[in-house]
Amino acid sequence: MNKIFATTVAAFISVSSFAQTVDEIVDKHIEAMGGAEKLKSVNTIVIDRSLSVQGMEIPSVSTLLVNKAVRAESTVMGNSMVQAYDGTSAWMIRPTMMGGTGEPQDMPANELKQLKGQLDPFGPLYNYKEKGNKVELVGTEKVEKKDNYHLKVTTADGDVIDQYIDAKTYLLTKTKASANGQEAEISFSDYKDVDGIKFAYTMDIVSQMGAIAFITNKIKINAPVDENTFKRPK
Secondary structure (H helix, E strand, C coil), X not given: CHHHHHHHHXXXXXXXHHHHHHHHHHHHHHXXXXXXXXXXXXXXXXXEEEEEECCEEXXXXXXXXXXXXXXXXXXXXCEEEEEXXXXXXXXXXXXXXXXXXXXXXXXXXXXXXXXXXXXXCCCCCCCHHHHCCEEEEEEEEEECCEEEEEEEEECCCCCEEEEEEECCCCCEEEEEEEECCEEEEEEEEEEEEECCEEEEEEEEEEECCEEEEEEEEEEEECCCCCHHHHCCCC
């Protein structure tokens, strides 16, 4: 009985230590980003970016009401491409040169799911328990020759996302996930401080569709945003 008791206690301590290790990594990650209270204070984010794809430079602006509404607008060869979600319904404008109508139309479900992912700008580790996400520590791996913690996140919806956290800075360096049946890998670099919050100004996405680089030009936090921005034009 003593051996059974000792084994049970040892197993409990081991599991508890592992859980604390995961939470410690997550807590340090949130702190490195700016801290939980600072992230909680963010209501709006406006990001001015440039997309580099197949030799083309495409300007893009994303406007976000955190956890409520989002609008992403790009300009392709003088044509405006829009994706928006107003908190209730989603719509988009796709230029005729890209197979669209050039007029507002309903957004397909698969594209809506990706767009809704932008409603949560600080990732699945932030407030992960409240969101119903599960986080596991897979181990330590090298990313660009640097030690990283490999965390496996299973969201409340059942999606699996692999997150790699730098073991020194505790900032996100890479994430892997599946979207529409395709694997995608995103690398994050060139972190800059914006009003006390760290943002990656460079994101490189590699998927079966090819490679895309996102270069951030400017970020505004808690700037006034007109909610009509997200409404579908009549």
